Structure formats: structure tokens, C-alpha cells
Amino acid sequence: VTRATTAARAAAAVSAERLQALFHSISEVGAYGRAADGRHGCERLAFSEEAHIAHQLFAEAARETGLTVRRDRIGNTFARLGPADRETAPVLTGSHLDTVAAGGCFDGAAGVVCSLEAVRAVSLAFRESGAALPRPLEVVAWANEEGARFPPAMMGSAVYAGSLPIEAALSATDSEGISVRDALAARAPGEGTQPLLPPASYLELHIEQGVELEAAGVPVAVVDGVQAQLAGDWRMIGREAHAGATPMERRRDALLGAAALITEVSGIAHAHPPGVATVGKSVAFPGSRNTVPGLVEATIDLRHPEERAVRTMAADFIRAGEACAAQCGLSFEFTERWRSPRVTFSPHLVDLCSRAADAAGIPALRLFSAAGHDAVNLAPITPAAMLFVPSTGGVSHHPEEFTEMNALVQGARVLSATLALLLG
Amino acid sequence: VTRATTAARAAAAVSAERLQALFHSISEVGAYGRAADGRHGCERLAFSEEAHIAHQLFAEAARETGLTVRRDRIGNTFARLGPADRETAPVLTGSHLDTVAAGGCFDGAAGVVCSLEAVRAVSLAFRESGAALPRPLEVVAWANEEGARFPPAMMGSAVYAGSLPIEAALSATDSEGISVRDALAARAPGEGTQPLLPPASYLELHIEQGVELEAAGVPVAVVDGVQAQLAGDWRMIGREAHAGATPMERRRDALLGAAALITEVSGIAHAHPPGVATVGKSVAFPGSRNTVPGLVEATIDLRHPEERAVRTMAADFIRAGEACAAQCGLSFEFTERWRSPRVTFSPHLVDLCSRAADAAGIPALRLFSAAGHDAVNLAPITPAAMLFVPSTGGVSHHPEEFTEMNALVQGARVLSATLALLLG
Numbered sequence: 001v002t003r004a005t006t007a008a009r010a011a012a013a014v015s016a017e018r019l020q021a022l023f024h025s026i027s028e029v030g031a032y033g034r035a036a037d038g039r040h041g042c043e044r045l046a047f048s049e050e051a052h053i054a055h056q057l058f059a060e061a062a063r064e065t066g067l068t069v070r071r072d073r074i075g076n077t078f079a080r081l082g083p084a085d086r087e088t089a090p091v092l093t094g095s096h097l098d099t100v101a102a103g104g105c106f107d108g109a110a111g112v113v114c115s116l117e118a119v120r121a122v123s124l125a126f127r128e129s130g131a132a133l134p135r136p137l138e139v140v141a142w143a144n145e146e147g148a149r150f151p152p153a154m155m156g157s158a159v160y161a162g163s164l165p166i167e168a169a170l171s172a173t174d175s176e177g178i179s180v181r182d183a184l185a186a187r188a189p190g191e192g193t194q195p196l197l198p199p200a201s202y203l204e205l206h207i208e209q210g211v212e213l214e215a216a217g218v219p220v221a222v223v224d225g226v227q228a229q230l231a232g233d234w235r236m237i238g239r240e241a242h243a244g245a246t247p248m249e250r251r252r253d254a255l256l257g258a259a260a261l262i263t264e265v266s267g268i269a270h271a272h273p274p275g276v277a278t279v280g281k282s283v284a285f286p287g288s289r290n291t292v293p294g295l296v297e298a299t300i301d302l303r304h305p306e307e308r309a310v311r312t313m314a315a316d317f318i319r320a321g322e323a324c325a326a327q328c329g330l331s332f333e334f335t336e337r338w339r340s341p342r343v344t345f346s347p348h349l350v351d352l353c354s355r356a357a358d359a360a361g362i363p364a365l366r367l368f369s370a371a372g373h374d375a376v377n378l379a380p381i382t383p384a385a386m387l388f389v390p391s392t393g394g395v396s397h398h399p400e401e402f403t404e405m406n407a408l409v410q411g412a413r414v415l416s417a418t419l420a421l422l423l424g
Numbered sequence: 425v426t427r428a429t430t431a432a433r434a435a436a437a438v439s440a441e442r443l444q445a446l447f448h449s450i451s452e453v454g455a456y457g458r459a460a461d462g463r464h465g466c467e468r469l470a471f472s473e474e475a476h477i478a479h480q481l482f483a484e485a486a487r488e489t490g491l492t493v494r495r496d497r498i499g500n501t502f503a504r505l506g507p508a509d510r511e512t513a514p515v516l517t518g519s520h521l522d523t524v525a526a527g528g529c530f531d532g533a534a535g536v537v538c539s540l541e542a543v544r545a546v547s548l549a550f551r552e553s554g555a556a557l558p559r560p561l562e563v564v565a566w567a568n569e570e571g572a573r574f575p576p577a578m579m580g581s582a583v584y585a586g587s588l589p590i591e592a593a594l595s596a597t598d599s600e601g602i603s604v605r606d607a608l609a610a611r612a613p614g615e616g617t618q619p620l621l622p623p624a625s626y627l628e629l630h631i632e633q634g635v636e637l638e639a640a641g642v643p644v645a646v647v648d649g650v651q652a653q654l655a656g657d658w659r660m661i662g663r664e665a666h667a668g669a670t671p672m673e674r675r676r677d678a679l680l681g682a683a684a685l686i687t688e689v690s691g692i693a694h695a696h697p698p699g700v701a702t703v704g705k706s707v708a709f710p711g712s713r714n715t716v717p718g719l720v721e722a723t724i725d726l727r728h729p730e731e732r733a734v735r736t737m738a739a740d741f742i743r744a745g746e747a748c749a750a751q752c753g754l755s756f757e758f759t760e761r762w763r764s765p766r767v768t769f770s771p772h773l774v775d776l777c778s779r780a781a782d783a784a785g786i787p788a789l790r791l792f793s794a795a796g797h798d799a800v801n802l803a804p805i806t807p808a809a810m811l812f813v814p815s816t817g818g819v820s821h822h823p824e825e826f827t828e829m830n831a832l833v834q835g836a837r838v839l840s841a842t843l844a845l846l847l848g
Contacts, residue, residue: 100710100712100714100715101710101711101712102664102710107666146714147713147714148712148713148714151713153714208669209666209668209669209670210669210670210671211671211674227668229668231713231714239819239822240526240821240822241818241819241820241821241822242531242633242794242795242820242821243700243702243704243725243727243821244633244651244653244700244725244727244794244795244796245632245633245634245793245794245795245815245818245820246633246634246700246794246818246820247634247635247698247700247794248690248693248694248700248701250635250818253690253702255686255703255706256686256687256690258683258686259682259683259684259686259687260683260687262679262680262683263680263683263684263687266672266677266680269672270672274671276667276668276670276671276672277672278667278677278714278715278716279679279708279717280667280708280711280712280713280714280715280716280717281708281711281712281713282679282706282707282708282711282717282720283706283707283708283711284703284704284705284706284707286524286525286526287525287704287705287706287707288524288525288572288704288705288821289571289572289575289655289704289705289723289725290524290570290571290572290577290655290702290704290725290821291524291702291704291821292702292704293703293704293706294822296706299713301667301668301713301714303667303668369669370666370668370669370670370671371666371668371669372668391669394665394669394670394674395663395665396665396666396669396670397664397665397666397667397712397714397715398663398664398665398718
């Protein structure tokens with residue numbers, strides 16, 4: 001039996017029914033905003049009751065598939081096929097089950113569900129070929145990929161990969177001062193197990209959250225890397241004043257300076273194509289109808305495939321912030337929250353993914369990811385790569401986020417074939 | 425005894441000590457942000473426990489001064505000197521005791537305290553002259569002048585004057601859906617008494633919340649009228665999208681459109697001097713760092729001495745909102761919340777105030793008010809006028825709002841002299 005044959009068998013063994021059944025059961029957790037056609041959004045903020053239930057559904061499905069489940073201290077759930085030995089590193093594959101506030105059903109969950117089904121299919125293919133699995137296969141559901149309530153994003157994988165100390169992660173707080181430690185303690189606490197061995201490779205399937213696959217009419221992309229990112233918080237500080245009695249020329253209106261900067265931010269992104277720049281949060285204080293705002297609190301998110309371009313955009317942003325503040329008699333404060341470097345995935349593993357798509361007879365593009373993913377945290381410790389499936393209209397972080405079930409199945413087939421090639 | 429003599433005696437009878445004692449006792453209610461020099465802000469949102477305590481302190485002080493206190497259904501507190509008869513209309517004077525969130529100590533409370541002291545002083549002056557008071561004097565503390573938690577502003581005086589039905593006022597809700605009815609029921613409910621007779625005149629002393637008195641070095645102004653105002657809510661509606669994976673040209677970023685409009689708002693005010701335009705509240709939703717905002721909710725406040733100019737500014741604003749929305753692929757919604765017409769105070773009463781200042785030997789400017797006041801609601805039902813005292817630096821709706829105690833005393837003296845001339 002050739003490796004390509006096992007890969008094709010692994011691809012063919014993926015069950016659309018099983019995939020769909022688990023995906024739909026997880027999608028019901030945190031469902032909201034159901035439309036007439038039955039589509040809906042999902043809200044499962046990290047460390048919430050909903051996220052916990054989704055992890056439990058995943059764990060149950062993994063146990064039914066014959067996998068052994070464990071949970072670590074930060075709330076990552078691992079499901080292993082094969083012996084828990086200390087000599088053979090596993091191949092790891094997965095994604096996350098948490099969402100942003102008012103998010104969609106596919107971001108994260110698609111990858112976890114496809115990974116479990118791909119692992120099942122690979123094990124069937126090996127059994128059919130009369131071969132034993134040469135190393136364990138492990139499916140992971142990372143905790144807190146979004147960082148929506150508890151920054152930083154990609155927390156669970158960062159702790160796993162050793163780039164974020166567990167104590168720092170547990171001490172991270174939400175806007176109300178509640179810590180990850182407290183939020184985790186409210187549910188079943190993790191068992192404190194550490195990975196037996198670093199994984200031999202890491203694969204992650206995710207929705208594209210962009211439009212290139214849809215535009216090309218192709219169901220799967222092999223991802224070459226992830227763009228660099230810089231995230232920060234900023235404030236414009238002026239002086240509150242009466243909205244009726246303060247002449248325009250005597251105002252130090254924090255919102256006016258913030259508005260000028262928000263406009264500049266868009267210009268900075270346009271000056272550095274294909275970079276993107278986003279002010280996602282912006283609140284004026286005290287937020288009273290008849291008071292000139294004395295303070296605006298906001299965020300900034302800058303991304304570009306080239307790290308140097310992100311640095312330039314950040315410098316342009318800070319300069320623009322200071323200029324907008326000076327123009328309106330305000331002061332400007334900026335606090336960097338995190339930087340993700342540009343990540344280039346393992347060329348060997350990327351190439352293997354492409355060959356797996358060929359073996360499965362599924363067309364696949366090559367793309368560079370615009371969004372950060374847990375694979376970014378895994379790349380420094382093991383060969384890593386990603387697969388994308390299409391996002392209808394590029395919509396994500398929204399109840400209308402959608403991927404055709406057939407595209408998910410095609411993605412799981414390529415993932416399964418890749419695992420087979422890796423093991424074969 | 426001439427009227428001018430009684431007026432001078434009434435002015436002289438004002439006690440700085442009594443004025444200061446009551447002002448300080450009310451200022452302690454809701455005090456926050458105490459600076460090294462002992463100055464601080466006040467937060468007494470309408471219908472809160474703090475506002476209720478302030479009304480009680482006023483009522484106690486009024487009773488000690490020999491006045492009869494009653495409270496109406498919307499929470500206005502009235503204190504009357506003289507018989508509660510149905511034949512002689514009282515002269516009414518007062519202001520409010522509620523503040524905006526994170527407000528100052530002087531806006532409103534200054535007028536209530538000065539009014540009570542002025543009424544006491546007038547009654548002393550009449551006793552000294554051996555004359556009986558020809559009509560009752562009534563001091564009022566209006567409920568919910570700011571409208572900070574429960575719009576509309578100037579609610580208590582609007583109900584009193586009959587321009588706002590009591591049921592509409594009681595059914596007004598805050599942003600969490602709590603009604604004025606519920607908030608009032610949580611404290612001592614009012615007795616439901618209606619005014620015995622419409623007042624014969626209305627006088628209100630208030631801080632200027634501007635800089636003209638300070639610039640002129642004059643302690644008191646007689647106010648000719650109040651500028652016209654239009655208040656509304658607006659929304660920019662776009663589409664949420666992933667901040668990393670959505671190219672700039674595919675975004676429908678609600679915050680980008682809102683920022684453009686906020687910049688335009690400032691331009692609209694500058695194009696219509698001496699008009700002012702303020703976006704006091706602005707919040708982007710969902711407010712997540714890595715989501716392009718799909719919605720911004722904000723307010724607009726437009727004011728100008730000429731009503732026609734306010735109408736033009738409002739039309740310009742709506743046109744700009746639609747243009748900014750179109751430019752960013754958004755939709756724009758505007759809801760008008762209230763309009764206050766330009767108010768011209770009673771020329772006879774304004775003239776009387778000026779003559780009272782002369783009789784008291786206190787220099788007084790003539791000003792046009794930039795801020796709305798309860799007097800605006802009284803003007804349609806009775807001759808009304810206002811007195812201003814200086815605001816240091818023009819600062820208001822802020823913990824640093826400040827008026828020298830000596831200026832308050834001078835203001836109370838002119839008010840007392842005006843009451844004496846009105847009665848004499």
C-alpha cells in the first residue's frame with residue numbers, strides 16, 4: 001500500500017454525517033439570532049458556561065470515537081488516539097471552541113470538529129491497510145483563542161507552547177476585574193497535566209474569514225503563514241465642559257480628537273496595502289448628552305504580512321495620535337498590548353498539505369492568512385501548517401458567518417490525507 | 425419707606441454665613457474627587473438617593489426658616505412663606521438639586537440655596553419696614569433638570585408648567601428600562617399636590633457656565649433669554665467583520681462613518697457662530713478589539729441664540745450624517761429627542777432685576793444664556809427672568825466647577841432686592 005493510497009483512503013473515510021452531527025450539536029451551544037432559514041450566531045466567550053459545555057461535547061464525542069481525553073490547567077482539552085507514552089511525540093491537530101461576543105458558529109469550532117473526524121478517518125484507513133499507527137494522534141480544543149473577554153488572544157495555545165507563563169494567564173482579568181483563575185474555578189478545574197512530549201507536528205483547519213477562496217471557487221486553501229499584528233489601547237484626554245455654555249473655541253473635546261485619529265487610522269492602512277487597521281472599541285466619557293466628552297477610551301489593531309510594515313504603521317499611528325491630540329488641545333496615551341510576529345509555516349508541512357489535497361483529488365489554493373490563529377503559537381515549537389475553508393462573503397465574527405457543509409467535509413478530507421502522509 | 429429702600433434692606437439682610445452653611449451641607453451629598461484644597465465634585469443623578477437627600481436637606485432648612493414644605497408627584501419640592509391661599513399667586517424662585525454624572529457642586533444647588541436665603545432676607549426687610557408681605561413667596565427645587573439619567577432635561581419644571589404630561593414623565597425610562605415611576609417609588613412618594621395658583625413671576629439664579637462674567641470682572645448678570653436647542657440620538661449602521669481578515673475596501677465600518685460625522689459636527693457649529701454642537705455620547709458596538717464595529721450609537725446637541733440657525737444646523741447635520749454614511753457604505757438614523765425654542769425673558773422682569781442690582785449697589789451685566797434652564801419652561805406661563813453668577817474658567821459639569829462664595833452672596837442680594845421690588 002503506497003502512502004498516497006493510504007492518504008486517499010483516509011480522505012475517503014471522512015463521514016459527512018458524523019462531521020455534520022457534531023458540528024450542529026456544538027453550534028447549538030450559545031446559539032442566538034436564529035434567522036428564518038435556521039442559520040444563527042454563536043456566543044461562547046472563553047471560560048463561560050457555554051464554552052465549557054462546548055468543550056464537554058467535544059470530549060464526549062472524542063471518547064465515543066475511542067480517544068482518551070484530558071484537560072490542562074488553562075482549560076485546553078486534548079483527546080488522544082494511541083498510547084500515552086513518553087517516547088513517541090504525537091501529531092497534534094485542532095482549533096478552538098470559544099467565540100467573540102455575538103460571533104458566528106464556524107470560527108474555531110469548524111477546525112475542532114474536522115480534526116476529530118479526520119483523526120477517526122486516518123485510524124480507519126490505517127486499519128484497512130493493516131498497519132498500526134506509528135505515533136499517537138491528538139485533537140486539541142484550545143481555550144480562549146479570541147481573547148474577547150480575557151486578553152491576550154490565543155491564550156491557551158500560548159500557555160501550552162510556553163510563550164505565556166501559566167500564572168500570568170490565570171491572573172489575566174476581564175474589564176470587571178474577574179480573573180481567568182476565578183472564571184476557571186467556577187467550572188470543573190483542569191487536571192494540571194502537561195503535554196507528555198512536544199508534538200511532532202501541528203495542523204489546524206480554520207475558516208478563511210476572507211474572500212479569496214470564494215472568489216476562486218475553490219473549497220480548500222493551504223496556508224503559507226500568518227501576517228504580523230500589533231494590538232494596543234489608546235486614550236484621548238481633554239476636559240469635560242457644559243455642552244450649551246462652552247464656546248467651540250474653548251473646548252478640549254476628547255471625542256473630536258478621537259474622531260480625527262479614527263479617520264487617520266483608515267488612511268494609515270490604505271497607505272500600506274494590504275495592511276489593515278481597526279479601531280474596534282471606542283467609548284466617549286462621561287457619555288452624557290449635554291457634556292463635552294473629556295475622555296475617549298479605544299483600541300487599535302494593526303496587521304500586515306510584513307513585520308516591518310506593522311512597525312511603520314504603529315509609528316504612523318502614534319504620530320497621528322499625538323498630532324490629532326495637539327490640534328484639539330488634548331493629550332494622547334498609547335499602551336501596546338501585544339505583538340504577533342509574522343509567521344511562516346513549515347515549508348515541508350505546507351508542501352505535504354498540498355500533496356495531500358492532490359492525493360484526495362481536491363483542488364487547493366495557497367494563501368497567506370490575514371488573521372492570527374493558535375498555529376502562530378505552535379510554529380516556534382514544532383512544524384506547523386494550516387488549512388482554510390471558505391467564508392461566505394468573507395463574513396466572520398458575525399451571526400451570518402457561514403461555510404457550506406460540503407466545504408467543511410472537503411477540508412476534513414485534506415486534513416485527514418495530510419495526517420496519513422505525515423504518519424505513513 | 426421707598427421700594428428702593430426696602431430692596432436695599434432686603435439685599436443687606438442676606439446672611440453669607442447661612443448661605444454658606446446650607447450650600448456646604450448640600451454639597452456634601454454625592455461628593456467625590458476631593459482635591460487637596462478641599463474642593464470636590466458632586467454626583468446626584470435625578471431620582472437617586474443622593475438627589476432625594478439633597479431635597480430633604482433643602483426642606484429641613486426651609487422649615488427652620490419658617491416655610492411650609494410640600495412635594496409634588498414628579499418630585500419637585502416647594503417651600504412657601506405666607507398663607508396657602510387660593511387667591512394670591514406667589515412669587516416663585518428656585519432652581520434644581522440634581523447633577524449630571526460626575527458633575528460639580530454649583531450647577532443648580534447655587535440657585536436653590538440663594539433663593540431660600542433671599543426669601544428669608546426679604547421677609548426680614550418687610551418686617552423691618554413694618555409691612556406685611558403682599559403675596560406668598562415660594563422657593564422651588566425642581567426635579568430632574570439635567571435629564572442625565574432620565575431624558576428629557578428640565579422634566580420637573582415641564583410637568584409643573586403643563587408642557588409635559590405627568591404620566592409621560594413618570595413613564596420615561598433610563599438606559600436600563602427603569603422608569604421614573606419606579607425610581608420615585610423607591611423613595612418617599614410625593615403627595616400629589618398641584619400648585620395652588622400659577623406663580624405671579626418666576627426668578628432663577630444659576631451659575632453662568634460660561635466665561636463672560638469672569639472676563640468682565642462682574643459678580644452678577646441679568647439674563648435676557650436662553651438660546652434655542654435641539655437634541656437627538658443618531659446611529660451609524662454598518663456590518664461587523666473580522667479585524668484581521670477583512671480588507672479595508674470590503675469593510676462597512678460604522679465607526680469610520682461616525683468619526684467623519686463627528687468631525688463634520690464641529691464644522692457645522694463653526695459655520696454658525698455663536699452656535700455650539702456637541703456629540704456627548706458615542707459608543708461603538710460590539711466593542712471588541714478584533715471586530716470591525718457594525719454599529720455606533722451617539723447623541724447630538726445643537727444650540728444657537730436664533731431658532732432659525734438651530735434648524736439650519738439640524739438640517740446640515742442630517743445631510744452630513746447621510747453623506748458620511750453613504751461614503752462608508754453605512755446607513756444613518758436620526759431621532760429628534762427634544763427642541764427648546766429660543767426664550768426671551770419678560771422685559772419688565774429683566775428691567776426689574778437690573779434696577780434691583782442698582783438698589784443693592786452691585787454691578788450687573790446683561791447676558792444671553794447659552795444653556796437651557798428650568799426658567800425656559802416657566803416663561804410661557806408667567807413673567808420669568810434669571811440671574812447668573814460667575815463660573816471660574818467657564819468650567820461646568822465637572823468636579824472643578826467653581827463659584828466664589830462672595831459671588832453667590834452678591835447674587836443672593838440682587839435676587840432678594842428683585843423680590844422686594846416685585847412685592848413692593
